[in-house]
Amino acid sequence: MSFEYPQDLRYLDTHEYVRLDGDIATIGISEFAVDQLGDIVFLELPEINDVITLNDQFGTIESVKAVEHLNSPISGTVIERNQAVIDSPEDIAEDPYGEGWLIKVRTNDAAEIEDAMTADEYRALVEGE
Template sequence: MDLEYPDDLRYLDSHEYVRLDGEIATIGLSAFAIEQLGDIVHLELPEVGEALEKGESFGAIESVKAAEDLYPPVSGTVIDRNEEMIENPDQLADDPYGDGWLIKVRVSNLDAELDDTLSASEYQAQLEGDDD
């Protein structure tokens, strides 16, 4: 299956993505990560109002294959979380870059927040390198 990696997103090597709209960051999990996890059975996300620090776990995702921590690509305050995905985590695979977003964060400091993220082409090249 050909996986998509939208160019308007930035990616972490831990497979989270971020889409910026001004100071609002929408964070989700890449199609690659969702495919690797398989059938997702549980999703744990932070509450609205919770402060996140870049690089520190903000939640977890569990599948029949594995359980993984989730990491934010940016620091800030959670302003929304996707209740639909919490209730039906198996639907993440249906539209990971659209309806399958996880949380929305008001970014605390846009300067340098995305320095260690990857473009879509860099992320895809890294994934292809992992196959070797």
């Protein structure tokens, strides 16, 4: 299977991604992570106005295979949760980089994403190059 690695995203080695638009960061999980998890059955995400911190856990994602912690690629305050994927977590697999996002965060320090991997670095990690 060939995975997509959108160039406008930054990635963690734990397979979360972040897309920055001004001071708003959209966070989700990569197509590779969705594939590894298999059928996603449950999602636990922070509440609106919760503060998340770079590299800390902000939730969990559960599949028929495993329960995985979600790690934050950036610090900030949660301003939106994707209710559609909370209600139907299996839908993340349909469009992980679009409609399958998890949370949106207003960040205080956009420079934090510089520590995350570029698309090319992430591709090399998951494809074992």
